[in-house]
Amino acid sequence: xGLLEGKSIAMTGGGGGLGRCYxxxxxxxxxxxxxxxxxxxxxxxTVAAIRSVGGRAIAVHTDVTQAAQFERLLDRTEAELGPLDxxxxxxxxxxxxxxxxxxxxxWDAVISLNLKSVYLGARAxxxxxxxxGRGVVLSTASGTGIRGQPKGSAYSASKAGIIGFTRAxxxxxxxxxxxxxxxxxxATDTPLWRVGKTEDEIKRLLAAxxxxxxxxxxxxxxxxxxxxxxxxxGEFISRDLHR
Numbered sequence: 001x002g003l004l005e006g007k008s009i010a011m012t013g014g015g016g017g018l019g020r021c022y023x024x025x026x027x028x029x030x031x032x033x034x035x036x037x038x039x040x041x042x043x044x045x046t047v048a049a050i051r052s053v054g055g056r057a058i059a060v061h062t063d064v065t066q067a068a069q070f071e072r073l074l075d076r077t078e079a080e081l082g083p084l085d086x087x088x089x090x091x092x093x094x095x096x097x098x099x100x101x102x103x104x105x106x107w108d109a110v111i112s113l114n115l116k117s118v119y120l121g122a123r124a125x126x127x128x129x130x131x132x133g134r135g136v137v138l139s140t141a142s143g144t145g146i147r148g149q150p151k152g153s154a155y156s157a158s159k160a161g162i163i164g165f166t167r168a169x170x171x172x173x174x175x176x177x178x179x180x181x182x183x184x185x186x187a188t189d190t191p192l193w194r195v196g197k198t199e200d201e202i203k204r205l206l207a208a209x210x211x212x213x214x215x216x217x218x219x220x221x222x223x224x225x226x227x228x229x230x231x232x233x234g235e236f237i238s239r240d241l242h243r
Contacts, residue, residue: 002030003226008082010034010073012064012121013091015042018140018185018217020049022088025218026225027055031086034077036062038091056081064091064117070124083132086225087125089118089139092158096151107154114158115165122169126178133177138224139166141182143238159184163236170234181224184238185217 013019014035023033027050037043043059050057062073092114118139129135145159166182
């Protein structure tokens with residue numbers, strides 16, 4: 001029996017590189033996965049990948065910056081896959097822009113997608129989980145939320161916000177049976193990571209060993225979603241704080 005056998009999971013940003021790997025890994029561990037993405041075709045591709053390994057999944061077009069769409073995502077998850085056990089927040093963006101060149105609208109867009117969506121998702125999921133006395137919320141943070149990154153002030157601020165949010169909410173959930181944690185998978189070779197980099201820069205960073213592959217952190221996400229990680233609440237699990 002897999003670590004996530006019988007679990008119902010909703011995952012945002014599921015059409016991206018990390019989402020696809022994590023979705024397949026969670027399905028292999030026995031979970032049914034609702035794959036949410038604003039790009040429905042990308043979500044459907046992840047569903048196809050999950051089904052190819054014998055997993056159960058649905059694709060749900062979702063704008064995670066809208067509370068009503070989050071509720072619709074969780075309604076569909078529960079109607080088609082069963083009561084929600086785990087929410088995984090992956091959706092995000094990372095425009096490389098120096099602060100002096102960043103327009104207010106771009107700052108707002110990053111904070112809305114990266115941080116507000118975590119608030120909306122956690123609130124919606126936890127409201128459903130508390131009466132059942134069980135459930136897990138996981139969010140993708142980043143070591144940049146601790147150490148910062150040049151041309152990444154909005155991204156770093158959003159990820160620092162996720163870490164602080166996770167720790168604060170975990171105190172509200174104490175002894176409830178519901179848990180919330182976040183994780184930093186490190187610099188990972190996805191389309192999001194490649195934005196703004198030249199081919200020579202990408203080759204140099206990959207050769208230097210500073211960049212991971214999307215599937216490298218999948219087993220950690222499975223562990224955090226599983227009952228096996230029950231002692232963890234309010235934690236930030238990261239492998240890239242010193243890079």
